[in-house]
Amino acid sequence: MSPRRTETGGRVDRLRTIRFSFDGASYTGHAGDTLASALLANGVTLFGRSFKYHRPRGVLTAGVEEPNALVTVLRGEVREPNIPATMVEIYDGLTAVSQNRFPSLAWDVSAVNQLGGKLLSAGFYYKTFMGPVIGPLKGTRFWMFCEHFIRRAAGLGRAGTAADTSRYERMNAFCDVLVVGSGPAGLMAAKAAADQGARVILTELEPRFGGSANWSGETIDGMPAADWAARAAGQLEGNDNVRLLPRTTVWGYYDGNTLAALERVTDHKESPARGEPRHRYWAIRARTVVLATGSFERPLVFPGNDRPGVMLAHAAERYANEYGVLPGERIALFTNNDSAYRSAQALKQAGAAIVAIIDVRAELSDEMRRLATEAEAEILSGHAVIATEGGKALNGLKVQRFDMLSGALTGDARSIHADCLLISGGWSPTIHLASQAGARAEWDASRQAFLPPKPTQRWVGAGAFTGSFSTAEAIAEGRAAGLAAAGSPGTPAALPDVEAAPGEPDPAPVFEIKAKGKSFVDFQHDVTAEDVRLAHREGFVSVEHLKRYTTLGMATDQGKSSNVPGLAIMAEALGKPIPEVGTTRFRPPYTAVSIGSLAAERFGDVKPERLTPMHDWHIANGARMYSAGLWYRPMIYGLAGETVEQAYVREAKATRDSAGIVDVSTLGKIAVQGPDAAELLDRVYTNMFSTLAVGKARYGLMLREDGLAFDDGTTWRLGEQDFLMTTTTANAGKVMQHLEYFLDVIWPELKVTVTSVTDEWAGAAIGGPKARAILAACVTGSAVDNATLPFMGIVYGQISGVPVMICRLSFSGEMAFEVYSGAGYGTHVWEALIAAGKPFGLVTYGLEALGTMRIEKGHVTGAEIDGRTTARDLHLDWMLSKKKPFIGSAMMDREGLIAPDRLQLVGLVSLDNRPLNGGAHIVEELDEANPHNSIGHITACCYSPALGKHIALALVKGGKARHGTRAFVSDPLRNRFGPIEIVSNHFYDPDGSRMHG
């Protein structure tokens, strides 16, 4: 049974019963209910415990600004905390639990926190835990001891640990006019813009379009406002140029009229349809935005204003009119403005008894007196509420005569029996998005509110957002905004007429009733009026500091209901008018945004990855892969029972003994074409390329403008004006951008096209003493002997019917060849090479063996070309041409770059036969207890099968002069200390006889 459900009325579907659970108890509600409305209908008043004091809390609002009634929704093992119950649509099987209570909501042990109120006042954590350690119970160490207990007691909902398996997606949208908010203003704006032919997107954060029309009880165009709104939304839906987005919160307004919105696609369903995302993140680029975001009702600040049963006036009106739920039977209202009288009337009509309207204003208009009389309410003008009574539910309140100008309370307090107290402290336009868009809000003394600033981006405001709180104004402004946004003057048209309750928009300038007891400003963060004053007494005068010190407005609701009262109290403490105190700027997001929606398809199975043409072959043949940037490359091809080290040692040894083959398709490849191609290469490489013969390759080094080493690789001259440049895998993109920059910005006169052809070619490097014999066995159309294919020569032939290009060059130090074919034929050629190599003992090898052989040869890679080393540091100064300028040539000889004590590339041999570690430091004297005086570090290390030793490459101060000397490796992180010998980086075959064959 639903004790608080009205007999009739509301826009819920009473024929459909929905079953759900809250804190383990089963309840029923109707389709169209929120969790808040359904629980209220069931007589539930206690929704949660507060952040710091664990005070019982009910539901304060009916919408997105709810600070109190936060719940955790459970779906299987996945839990989502901190969702306002006012924003949860119920569905069959919904399971929600309350938060921040232990062991149960009704009986909470931490509620003793409120007995020691002073203990947890503003700045408690700073004062108690930060700063120097004085005594055993002060300072940071004490914090580390207490943190676990405090974190458990404070805070909001608990995050889950189960993986969220929901799907999230991103959507890009473009429109002429984005209308944010679908109240009467937004609906009129969308219609006006759509009628002009503009592409329109209309977003509404709630499930139903219409905003206040759904509960205002007003009449528009002779029909109930809710029906008018439904009809207007229906008409819009039929337009091809309009996209309607319900359950979509625009949460960010960024530069260039780019807006971010979150659509909750399936949160209201038992389960999503196949492929349907839970949330969609909409990135909307709008030519013009219409902000029709409405306004928030503000609470009043007085002792006990947080007790369950205290609710904003319009929220109660909304529960009655939209959901058919009465939040109480004996209702009192406490207000500083006219709008609460309409609420009183609505609740009276819905069946509640209105026991009193307490108004801080001594003078009331005749119209308000008439509304109160119609509601059969006692009028207590010039009065204020000074206390509320009850435990987990309200049962009464105390009122006293109040002087609005002095704030003085006089006379005796009087008790009023009520189970619900509705409060209204005036209205604040929802200016968050306008504030995000760039400009400072302006205080309006008559509205007692911050009004939207002058637009700095292309937006137009309409309705309550602008401070025009009546529906008639909203309709007129909405239409005007829609036309303006569509760039059309429009034609004069009759506007829908509105029948509404009377009332003036301006409240009395009263925010707080100062009386004994805790008066809450920020409900969600448990910040009281006294906390604000304490912050002021302690010297926090800037509103930005006040916010951070008290945490006012920093909870998940971002102070939607508390910012203005907080500022008003601060302003009074400072003795300054509100506009001089200023306001903080709103920042995205407007409401909580799921991280999943931001990660979207970047995460998990569908994240981008790059595969070589032979990828599937590697997998099928036992390769263990690892990722190198976005690429996947074989690490080892392990045999059964082999460790990684055993595998790479075997692979490297077999390559040096007979032959090995490795997939080098990931090497960056850039086609450099055009009449000035050779000239460009002369400028970007330190060595000469214009002298390179067609059909030959050359190793090249590039520097950055500042003279430091940038990248290396071989470049092949395929034709007079046609080069194929190769780069390291990691730097392919950077080198491409480097070339493009110089061609586009610095040397536009050069006629050169650069194109990434990395993906055009499959590459296999085959090396070892038997490599040439293997090629001879499978290549047709060209010889591969030393005369036809000398070191750095290029030939064209076929392998298994596929055209290939073969260049003789070596990274492993063995006689080696790179075989390139069209990527679509890569696996075909690879398999033919493997088959041809079988009689010669050819092995496949991965990156580990590749790395091992390059360390043995002392070749540099990205670990040594680390952005700090020069060509000289790496002993590549033989490549620095003196015949021409090149990028970096002017800067590379600066004093600091040629100093003798720079880190230079050396080889290291472990003298204790234990492995070395990358990143370990090199020292002259070992001091394990106090490691110091590093003279360098290890960049790469391996066990060398060719040498039978653990070796490494390192960058060591004045390294070349230290060849043959001993030093120590000092690696306190991994507790590895021991003697090493510093040697040349050319460990293996230093004269290159194997390579040149």
Next chain:
Amino acid sequence: MLITCPYCGPRDVIEFTYQGDGNRERPQPASQDIDAWNAYVYDRLNPAGDHNEIWQHSGGCRAHVRVVRNTLTHDISSTAFAHGGHKSAARHRTEAKS
């Protein structure tokens, strides 16, 4: 932030790569004037207001774009190809639109 690429039209900033201060002047390649090189490599203007910047439309046509951007407001007052020779293509775009 949106940047209007002279070729592709307005695109999201995520498609672009910042390529530095557009006021830098590279000395002649053979210049030995180390002060001029130093200024080119290291000195950057950091105005509070309009700034002449080079952006590459790296996630699009890959052209470099000279952008005048207000560093206080992010307002972009003009964009043009950095490569003077592409000016005709910019006119192409305008013609196509009108």
Next chain:
Amino acid sequence: MVERQLPVRLSPLEPEYHPGSHGNFEQGVDVILSETRPGSILQLAAWPGEEKRLMSAIYKVAGLALPDGAGGGVANGVRAAFGFAPGKFTVVDEAEGLAAAFCGVVTPDVGTVTDLSHGRTAIRIAGPKAEWVLAKFFAIDFALTAFPVGAGRSTTHHDVFAQIQRSGGDQFDIYVFRSFARSFWKALCHASEEVGYEVQ
């Protein structure tokens, strides 16, 4: 020519290419996905000022009359061409060997020809929800008014560079780097589940 018949090129999508209906297709499929596997994909680049000569070379060799303007393009079902950058065009042919046909025509004083037939993978998406699905990936406006039939666009989905040509009212051809093709294809299928899709 006495060259042996070349083996069939391997598609990078192979293990993830599953013809048939997928996803939420009980109410019908709203997009059709396919790999078009053209024989030739070329990049033609003109030096500044030589664009018109290059465009007439494209007309002469491929019979495609390119419209003026950035991103202008044309597709006839067998061949297609579109501009994707200042002075640069992608030209596609069902048949192999188009690069050789251009070699003598695009002379060094006009520009360059770069063969990307292996390096790019062509994926087609067609159907009433094609724009909807593509909007999940690319931050460009797919509406017909903003992206007319025949036109080309260069854009990016995360690190996946893409050239897109609208080859029909609700049909788009997407050219991606071969190494990214499989992961992009998987993502495209994933994103199409919602509307129901068929792989042809």
